[in-house]
Amino acid sequence: MTLNKVTEAGIGARNKVNILAAAEKVFAQNGLKGTSVQQIADQAGIPKTNVLYYFKSKQELYLAVLKQTLSLWNSRFDLATAQDDPAETLAEYIAEKMEMSRTHPTASKIFALEIINGAPNLNRYFDEEHAQWMRGRVAIINAWIAQGKMSNVDPHYLLFHIWSSTQHYADFSAQVTRLRGSKMKKADFENATSHLISTILSGCGLTVPAQYRAASNG
Amino acid sequence: MTLNKVTEAGIGARNKVNILAAAEKVFAQNGLKGTSVQQIADQAGIPKTNVLYYFKSKQELYLAVLKQTLSLWNSRFDLATAQDDPAETLAEYIAEKMEMSRTHPTASKIFALEIINGAPNLNRYFDEEHAQWMRGRVAIINAWIAQGKMSNVDPHYLLFHIWSSTQHYADFSAQVTRLRGSKMKKADFENATSHLISTILSGCGLTVPAQYRAASNG
DNA sequence: GTCTATAGGCTGATAGAC
DNA sequence: GTCTATCAGCCTATAGAC
Incomplete structure (x- = not known):
């Protein structure tokens, strides 16, 4: 039995x-x-x-x-505090998001389709967990700015910037592949990740931590 | 008759x-x-x-x-040359793309849905006009780099970066609205545009031209 | 737990009256 | 150029045999 x-x-x-x-x-x-x-x-x-x-x-x-997809969204950034180093924290977050785009592109696409459709099945999620997460991250970034650790950027636009530029490699993979002439391999993702970390951190007045610097840049 | x-x-x-x-x-x-x-x-x-x-x-x-959508994609960047100023050209391109996201969000969404679907109806477009456009822009950016006008960034990743971060405000407007608590108004788009221009140009080692600098930054 | 059969509704597309 | 009526096909979902 x-x-x-x-x-x-x-x-x-x-x-x-x-x-x-x-x-x-x-x-x-x-x-x-x-x-x-x-x-x-x-x-x-x-x-x-x-x-x-x-x-x-x-x-x-x-x-x-959809629920299974959302459970993948967890990140070390969720646990960050105002005492952490913004360069380290943001660089790691960008790298994590790019790794998600590489290893779970379909999850990213499902989320994208749901949002383009107006997110009718994410009302609860947006109004509860997601909004709370957002408030917490915004507070930490603002604390970093107040401490003079990074330049004065709007935390909302910074987070939208990180999401869009990383998820693009999953959601728009058809276009990326066609225009590059070949599928993105792991090494290509690493180069794209270096580009994004370097650019976004630079926009925040931050120096890229050694372990996230592109190998070719010496 | x-x-x-x-x-x-x-x-x-x-x-x-x-x-x-x-x-x-x-x-x-x-x-x-x-x-x-x-x-x-x-x-x-x-x-x-x-x-x-x-x-x-x-x-x-x-x-x-879809054809009507593609006809909106035209930009002044299409006519840029290696003699142009990269800071001016890229800042204007980012501003144009953000204005498209603000005024024609549905066009952007249709394009996004088509690409997420694997772009089955864009084979010709990708292989002809779009690929040709890409080759031309990549050549100009590489020329700017060779002339020492900007830092050595991969032109492909730069263009993907611009597209993703600007189109996000059209495609993911449902999420943006929910997390901000209110719909993006024209002034919000201007702030987001300033953020993107400042960050992306900074990543290219470029100085933001005066007319694209945020008013609040003095 | 797996299958066939089927209900009832909506789909893209057409024929033909006006 | 606009409409009603209609077709065959696919859709979600269920009933019931095995």
Whole structure:
């Protein structure tokens, strides 16, 4: 009985994971409305009814994918304080965001599609966790400015700047690849990361920490 | 007869413009697959059949909207030369892009959705006009670097940086509005533009031209 | 837990009256 | 040029056999 339950839970868990992975891939191309349950089933290699057995509706599955996406957003910047070094903290945050774009591009795309659509499924998230996170980061950046650690930049525009320039390499990968002539490899991401850290920190009147300096710059 | 033709052409032209405007608005929310002809008709205030009378298919209407979008992309940067001043040229380009995000956010969103979808309808554009434009701009930036007018940054990453950070204010307006607590007004766009010009030019080792300096900075 | 069958609705697109 | 009526096909979701 217990063994049976465990086995069932094992099968169910594996199937859910499989469906979630397939759904993430397909939702990242055409969003909630533009994606059919049939497409997700085909991607997962199972009949359509099985998808709706594990998730009551397309909407519920989408929300599960979206929630999974948000759980990846965690960063060391979440725990930063006014005592930390802004150059170190911001450089690390930019590097983390670029690593996310490289390793989880579909998660970034799903988030982008949801926001372009007007973020109808993120009302709670925006008004609660996200707004709170924002207030906390803004306060820390303002504290750094007050301490004379960095120049007087609007924290909101700084954070939007970091998000947009890093997520671009995930969301707009089709354009980036076409215009560069080849897919971004790990080394290309490292160069792009160095460019962004160098530029954004420079805009804040900060010096790039040694470990984030591009190798080619000596 | 001639009068009749002119009148008909007038009606047809007006209806096409009306449908294109409605389609742009709706496509900008859910993309090609996620949008129905019925939605476009409702937005335009006409029956569905009338939409398909002026545009043979949803796909054809979408391509018309996309083409209209691309025609807005023109910039003074298109005509820049190696003799121009990089600080002036880049500052103006960033300002132009931000003004586009402010005045034509739906156009930016349609482009974003198309690229996130893998840009299936932009193959020609990417491989021809866009790639040619890119090669030309990269050559000019490299010439500026060779002349010692600016620091040695990768032109590709610089252009991606400008596009992403400016288009963000159109594509992610839902998030920007929620986290700021209010919609971006013209003055907010001017502040964001100053932030971006100051940061990106600083990253290129350039001084911000007087007319692009923020008023509050003295 | 997995499948077939099917309901009921919306889709893109067309035919033909006016 | 505008409309109603309609088609075949796909959609989400469910019922029920196995």
